[in-house]
Amino acid sequence: PYRILTxxxxxxxxxxxxxPGVNSAHTLLYGIEVKFYSNRIMLDRSLGTQIEGLYAVGDGAGITRGLIQASCSGIIAARSVLGKAR
Structure with missing residues (x-):
């Protein structure tokens, strides 16, 4: 997105x-990691969105800050999906 590029x-x-020298024509950027901590999505307790069946997990949801928390958010969403399937 434009905002992130700027x-x-x-x-x-x-x-x-x-x-000095970091911002030169010879600087190569690769694998830029972008954290969306300030961009929060409206989620319910099971990390479900307002769209039926769509869950937001991991760092992209703006609620976790690391691998363990992101993994746990996936488990929370998966348990919700499994509970609805029963």
Whole structure:
């Protein structure tokens, strides 16, 4: 998304002031990790969205900050799906 791209460009400019040369034509960015902590989705207790059958789990949902929490959110959603299937 545009906002994230502009944030990356601004970050490189800021880093270049601290470590000159970081923001150069020779800088290669790869595997950029983007965290969406501030972008929260409206979820119920089972991490379900307002769309029936759609769950938001992991860091993309904006509620976890690490592998263990993200994994646990998947378990919570899976238990909800299994409970509805019974």
């Amino acid at each position: 944030d990356i460009v601004e970050m490189l400019a800021g880093l270049d002031r601290v470590a």
